[in-house]
Amino acid sequence: MDIKFVKAKTLKEKPDQSNLPFGRIFTDYMFTMDYDPENGWHNATIEPYGPISLDPSACVFHYAQEVFEGTKAYKTPDGHVQLFRPQENFARLNRSAKRLCIPPIDEDFALEALKQLVEIEKDWIPTAPGTSLYIRPFIFATENYIGVHVSSTYKFFIILCPVGSYYEDGLKPAVMHIEQVYARTVAGGTGEAKCGGNYAGSLAATEKANEEGYEETLWLDGATRKNIEEVGSCNIMFKIDGKFVTPKLTGTILPGITRKSIIQLLKSWGETVEERVLPIQELLDDYHAGKVEEVFGMGTAAVVAPIGKLNYAGEDMVFNNDEIGPSAQKIYDTLVGIQHGTVEDPFNWVVKVC
Amino acid sequence: MDIKFVKAKTLKEKPDQSNLPFGRIFTDYMFTMDYDPENGWHNATIEPYGPISLDPSACVFHYAQEVFEGTKAYKTPDGHVQLFRPQENFARLNRSAKRLCIPPIDEDFALEALKQLVEIEKDWIPTAPGTSLYIRPFIFATENYIGVHVSSTYKFFIILCPVGSYYEDGLKPAVMHIEQVYARTVAGGTGEAKCGGNYAGSLAATEKANEEGYEETLWLDGATRKNIEEVGSCNIMFKIDGKFVTPKLTGTILPGITRKSIIQLLKSWGETVEERVLPIQELLDDYHAGKVEEVFGMGTAAVVAPIGKLNYAGEDMVFNNDEIGPSAQKIYDTLVGIQHGTVEDPFNWVVKVC
Ligand SMILES: Cc1ncc(COP(=O)(O)O)c(C=O)c1O
Ligand SMILES: Cc1ncc(COP(=O)(O)O)c(C=O)c1O
Numbered sequence: 001m002d003i004k005f006v007k008a009k010t011l012k013e014k015p016d017q018s019n020l021p022f023g024r025i026f027t028d029y030m031f032t033m034d035y036d037p038e039n040g041w042h043n044a045t046i047e048p049y050g051p052i053s054l055d056p057s058a059c060v061f062h063y064a065q066e067v068f069e070g071t072k073a074y075k076t077p078d079g080h081v082q083l084f085r086p087q088e089n090f091a092r093l094n095r096s097a098k099r100l101c102i103p104p105i106d107e108d109f110a111l112e113a114l115k116q117l118v119e120i121e122k123d124w125i126p127t128a129p130g131t132s133l134y135i136r137p138f139i140f141a142t143e144n145y146i147g148v149h150v151s152s153t154y155k156f157f158i159i160l161c162p163v164g165s166y167y168e169d170g171l172k173p174a175v176m177h178i179e180q181v182y183a184r185t186v187a188g189g190t191g192e193a194k195c196g197g198n199y200a201g202s203l204a205a206t207e208k209a210n211e212e213g214y215e216e217t218l219w220l221d222g223a224t225r226k227n228i229e230e231v232g233s234c235n236i237m238f239k240i241d242g243k244f245v246t247p248k249l250t251g252t253i254l255p256g257i258t259r260k261s262i263i264q265l266l267k268s269w270g271e272t273v274e275e276r277v278l279p280i281q282e283l284l285d286d287y288h289a290g291k292v293e294e295v296f297g298m299g300t301a302a303v304v305a306p307i308g309k310l311n312y313a314g315e316d317m318v319f320n321n322d323e324i325g326p327s328a329q330k331i332y333d334t335l336v337g338i339q340h341g342t343v344e345d346p347f348n349w350v351v352k353v354c
Numbered sequence: 355m356d357i358k359f360v361k362a363k364t365l366k367e368k369p370d371q372s373n374l375p376f377g378r379i380f381t382d383y384m385f386t387m388d389y390d391p392e393n394g395w396h397n398a399t400i401e402p403y404g405p406i407s408l409d410p411s412a413c414v415f416h417y418a419q420e421v422f423e424g425t426k427a428y429k430t431p432d433g434h435v436q437l438f439r440p441q442e443n444f445a446r447l448n449r450s451a452k453r454l455c456i457p458p459i460d461e462d463f464a465l466e467a468l469k470q471l472v473e474i475e476k477d478w479i480p481t482a483p484g485t486s487l488y489i490r491p492f493i494f495a496t497e498n499y500i501g502v503h504v505s506s507t508y509k510f511f512i513i514l515c516p517v518g519s520y521y522e523d524g525l526k527p528a529v530m531h532i533e534q535v536y537a538r539t540v541a542g543g544t545g546e547a548k549c550g551g552n553y554a555g556s557l558a559a560t561e562k563a564n565e566e567g568y569e570e571t572l573w574l575d576g577a578t579r580k581n582i583e584e585v586g587s588c589n590i591m592f593k594i595d596g597k598f599v600t601p602k603l604t605g606t607i608l609p610g611i612t613r614k615s616i617i618q619l620l621k622s623w624g625e626t627v628e629e630r631v632l633p634i635q636e637l638l639d640d641y642h643a644g645k646v647e648e649v650f651g652m653g654t655a656a657v658v659a660p661i662g663k664l665n666y667a668g669e670d671m672v673f674n675n676d677e678i679g680p681s682a683q684k685i686y687d688t689l690v691g692i693q694h695g696t697v698e699d700p701f702n703w704v705v706k707v708c
Contacts, residue, residue: 022501023411023499023500023501024411024498024499024500024501026410026411030410049410050409051407051408051409051410052407052408052409052410053405053406053407054405054406054408055404055405055406056380056384056403056405056406056511056513057377057378057380057490057513060414060415060550061414061420061422061492061494061511061550062420062422062490062492062550062553063550063553063554063557064418064420064549064550064551064553064554065550065554065557066415066416066418066554068415068416099555099558100554100555100557100558101557101558101561136416136500138415138416140415144378145377145378146377146378146490146513146515147376147377147378148553148556148557148560148586148587149557150557150561157410159410159411159500161500181542182542182543183540183541183542183543184543185540185543186537186539186540186543186576186577187537187576188535188536188537188576189536189537189538189539189540189543189555189576190551190554190555195418195551195554195555196414196415196416196417196418196419196550196551196554197418197544197549197550197551197552197554197555198551199416199417199418199502200417200418200419200420200454200544200549200550200551201453201454201543201544201549201551202502203417203419203454203455203502203503203504204453204454204455206502207455207504222540222541222542222543222576222577223540223576223577223578224577232502233502
């Protein structure tokens with residue numbers, strides 16, 4: 001499939017790199033394509049970023065048949081542009097799509113489209129340490145029909161926004177809260193899909209956590225509330241008694257690409273990594289026994305998010321003196337280094353754009 | 355707040371009443387209003403039905419912060435127009451909105467807006483038996499910001515579509531399937547909210563059920579898969595050994611307005627109605643003991659949906675010889691009669707429009 005290019009009449013002014021907000025400034029162009037049963041995915045276009053017109057009866061407004069992804073493009077010190085495991089994102093997008101009965105995209109073609117788009121927009125990629133170009137591919141249902149049903153038509157987009165470093169002044173440990181009332185998902189639900197509904201349902205817990213002074217919510221499993229699952233926007237890793245432990249992928253948590261990469265990295269360093277069910281009670285016991293060395297979140301946005309304090313049922317667990325641990329720091333430096341092209345990439349994770 | 359009226363240049367041709375599809379034909383006008391933190395809900399307008407323009411970064415496309423309602427307007431034989439318990443719908447819309455961190459609407463004002471809209475569109479209300487004007491109020495998040503967050507801006511809509519009778523040739527029993535793999539929700543989730551994510555997540559189960567020859571999915575509770583909850587688009591009632599039994603509202607099922615009305619109706623007839631946890635094993639035991647007299651769904655679309663066959667783990671339970679039971683028929687006739695103004699309304703359920 002050819003990608004049509006529609007040139008913008010004027011280009012926007014690039015924002016100040018020293019103060020980039022997350023997710024509010026978009027580049028000049030976006031990639032779009034359409035799906036209908038006769039033509040499949042078609043009409044691939046790189047066009048000026050701008051509004052979409054939809055009928056009020058479009059499925060997406062009523063039944064949330066929508067999936068998305070998040071990845072980043074980085075500029076290396078010598079001016080090259082590169083992506084981090086983007087194939088994983090398109091593969092996950094298709095798995096999410098399948099769960100929501102959305103027709104799959106051609107993953108190779110989507111990657112090709114992304115590369116073309118990023119190449120066109122390469123001047124938008126910030127260069128300051130920790131900054132990057134955030135990439136948001138997403139698909140939603142567009143059929144003008146308000147019966148509860150699988151839509152017959154869809155739109156796919158890739159939009160881009162330059163983003164600052166998650167940590168303005170270096171890694172800073174977060175304060176989190178383990179949620180006991182709200183649930184994010186349950187086995188058989190949509191927990192392992194990156195779909196809108198998971199996030200809409202989680203907002204209330206995050207609001208409550210924020211009001212109580214916590215930055216984020218750590219979810220337990222919805223069925224028993226006994227096992228640790230993941231944070232609202234990242235996976236979680238514990239270093240307990242010298243070993244790394246992270247909840248295993250049982251269908252209710254998002255299979256994070258950062259998680260997968262960190263597991264691989266740790267194993268390559270000879271560390272022991274256990275992917276398994278991790279009961280909150282076990283964590284509490286290990287904590288009280290002084291065995292919990294480090295805790296950190298893992299996700300595209302922050303890469304590594306050290307967790308200094310974790311509140312459960314009124315008790316504050318404090319890890320590593322509320323400071324960044326050596327493992328979190330080493331993983332962060334290595335992964336960010338690979339992403340930005342300053343550290344060798346022995347895993348072939350990086351995909352060069354130009 | 356005043357409602358601005360924007361007149362349409364031309365009006366559409368009204369569709370053939372004898373063959374109205376559900377949810378595909380919309381009337382000439384819609385009601386809209388906007389929310390932002392400075393003005394609250396404002397800009398109330400009745401305007402020509404037509405497309406909306408949104409930025410690709412609008413929250414609704416990414417995080418499904420969206421809630422909706424469904425109710426109907428009916429024309430009585432003497433030409434009056436009436437609504438059925440619309441206050442209940444706006445109250446539920448606000449409860450759904452709260453769960454999804456969406457600012458509440460003024461319920462009285464929304465009802466007033468709905469009445470004005472329906473009055474303007476009264477010629478669109480079909481008159482053939484069982485037909486009506488379906489009403490879809492909905493709210494979604496519009497902020498142009500792709501961070502996972504509570505949107506600061508929203509749009510509220512009411513759109514209308516003339517719909518045919520759910521049962522073209524009279525009540526017909528449905529064949530349903532009890533889902534054992536997929537889950538709809540869990541306690542602490544969004545099950546009792548009418549939000550898009552619940553429906554997006556349910557599509558895969560309905561697709562599977564349809565492929566296997568079933569019309570709909572009956573959900574068990576997500577945590578234990580032991581207790582009966584509700585159907586994909588309606589609540590469920592069992593008549594067992596002379597008593598009516600329906601799953602109680604424990605936070606995971608939608609508090610149906612039809613369910614509530616039918617319970618009230620049955621009690622007014624001196625029937626026993628139990629709202630309680632109903633284990634699937636109890637239903638199986640009662641079925642094998644020949645005690646299950648009738649089973650039916652309850653919802654706005656079908657009013658009463660008799661269930662003739664219910665498949666669980668390979669076994670087909672057949673109720674009332676796969677025929678409509680006397681209770682289902684009596685409830686249907688009464689409720690449809692009240693809605694259409696042919697049966698007296700002792701409960702004050704009906705709200706006159708004009
Ligand atoms: C719920 C959730 N879990 C985990 C992650 C981490 O996934 P990844 O490492 O692929 O960014 C994310 C964010 O992407 C997420 O939204
Ligand atoms: C999941 C679900 N349960 C139950 C119902 C029935 O609710 P009501 O009787 O208010 O239409 C509906 C439909 O409205 C529904 O979508």
